[in-house]
Amino acid sequence: MSAADAAIWIDPARCSGAPCIYGTRLTIETVAGYVESEGVDTFMHDYEITSRRDVLVACAWWTLYWPVKGDRRERETRKRWSEWAANAWGVLWNNTPKSTDAVPDPPSREPS
Numbered sequence: 001m002s003a004a005d006a007a008i009w010i011d012p013a014r015c016s017g018a019p020c021i022y023g024t025r026l027t028i029e030t031v032a033g034y035v036e037s038e039g040v041d042t043f044m045h046d047y048e049i050t051s052r053r054d055v056l057v058a059c060a061w062w063t064l065y066w067p068v069k070g071d072r073r074e075r076e077t078r079k080r081w082s083e084w085a086a087n088a089w090g091v092l093w094n095n096t097p098k099s100t101d102a103v104p105d106p107p108s109r110e111p112s
Contacts, residue, residue, distance in 0.1 A: 007057040032062035060085040080107040
């Protein structure tokens, strides 16, 4: 198991089995939606129980594994986030010391 995979857990007894940041009830879908609209720094301020690495892993995990629901905005978001995740995943996977500081935040929501 990679360091990145260890940050996410799936437990049928919690949040109906939705993937969450390990040790919390913060689903990856909730994290990704919040980060997309408000940014990583705001999310971390509002949810002090998470690390930057865990937030970035949740966003990358959502991008790579969560099904696209199909509306145009989500498909466009997923395309931008897929490019971000492809670049970030190697660093998040290996989790070398201070490596996540070099990972940029996921793309923010573009104006409609």
